[in-house]
Amino acid sequence: MTDQATADKSATKSTRRVPRRRSRLGRWVLPTYSWLVIAYLVFPIVIMIVYSFNKVTTGLQLVSFTWNGFTSLWYRQWSNVPGLTSAFWLSIRLALVATFIATVLGTLLAVALVRYRSNKFRGKVIVEQVLFLNIAAPEIVLGASLLGLFVTFNVARGFVTLVLAHVMFSIAYVTVTVRARLSGFDRSLEEAAYDLGANPLTTFRLVTLPLIMPGVLAGALMAFALSIDDFVTSNFISGSSVPFPVWVYGATRVGIPPQVFVFGTAIFAVGIGFALLSIVLSRRQSP
């Protein structure tokens, strides 16, 4: 190796064949740079967690920009802001309902798109284009157009319209995620089930579903994350029922109670827990 390297160096540029694969760039500069970027991405999250332990010195219980000392008071009084707590539970309920519906509908659509070519499934190209457009369109247009629809047809805004909207923007993501996992699916396993006398429904339940379950779960997680974090669409159509991000947005005008950071920290902890769990599980599955 060292001989080779010295030989390379002494040779003229035109005759050099294989460059050293790991230059200083690959060994020092890139890793240092990458860790700096990761630090930049993590930095605001650290600030959020730290400030969820910040004391409040003024009469109003609002977070302040300066550090006043450590307290775990906000964790003990996490439910002391009634509007915030109910907004949080509304978001959880909304995300659960929307995730369930979007996952079922999106998975069925993904199965249809993977299984059938466009000669058996007319309109497949249009479906794909609608999904593509749904993902790529700016969210403010989705929210504004939904409000226009509900206003035109005089639909009262509330939990139901929120579910309708959240399922709408989640379906495409679920379908794309499930389809990615489905494309490597071994159809002969289903044929074996048919040969053994299983009807289509039994085959789907006992063979297909368990096999595509990782993809379905990934799609469901995606839908849940999209729903619980959605601000733009929800702000347009929430009406009387206010989800967590919309409540926090409203609070920015008057001041933010420290409990917001407590909820933020809790959501972060649960989310990162799931993510790390999925890494561990995928390692175990493919050693």
Add this chain to the structure above:
Amino acid sequence: MDQVVSTDRSRSVEEEHRRAGWGKKLAPYILSLPAGVWLILLFVVPLGVMMIQSLETCSPATGLCVMTWHWGELPSQVSLYRQQFFTSLAFGAAATLIDLIISFPIAYWIAFHGGRRKNFFLIMLLVPFFVSFIIRTIVWEFILSNNGIVLTFLRNQHLIPSGFHVLGTSYAVVAGLAYNYLPFTALPLYVAIERIDRRVLDAAYDLYANRRAAFLRVILPLTIPGIFAAFLLTFIPAFGDYLNQEILGGTSNTMIGTVIQDSFLVNLDYAGGASLSVVLLAVSLVGIWLYARLLGSRAIEEYL
């Protein structure tokens, strides 16, 4: 006896096949019906309603709209809010460019040198998404505020004058946009670089390419679809975003999203808001159409 049973069975199998044949023919439509209906009623129809609404005239007092085929609404709204459109375009483009520059090296490093910890690094790239979008932006307001840790530190070191501020400026808005949409850029780039066949790179080296040539003439051209996907997936949401501007910006750099939101929720001017949304959609569609034209409509899904 045996004979009878076998013919009986063969008949029932035949019948099952016929029924299965019908089922098979209808299956794709039945499977896609629920999602299709949902998307038509709540995605396609609203876009149509929005286009119709942009031709109506609405009363600001009651919010009631009457169809007047007012074609002038769109150009008059555009010229009225030209400034906000330009601001949005400029902020979106600046944030996207910054994100591309920041994330290319890290995407490259994870793809080529990530080794067994690739998944860990990818989660670290996604880490901002585990905190609510709105909370992330509020925390940046904290960090960049005059009494926040960054400016206080710099002021104490006498690196900045005492009147220096960041909040309210365009820099703060672009910084917030760049932070919030960085994962949308980094992940497509990672997917594109990861997908490069290492043998092609080896071939380049075998053909006497140095690192620079290999990068410029092999890696970069092969990642162009990914760069385009990253650009679209970052620019379109950043262009329509208004939360960063409302929290981090001032009154002089309002983006078009704020105008649309105010038209719908504050001024009850649905026609005006719908017109502006149509323009916003059209700008995005140009990008989407170009992408689909050059690389196919399924191609972008590979980067999600």
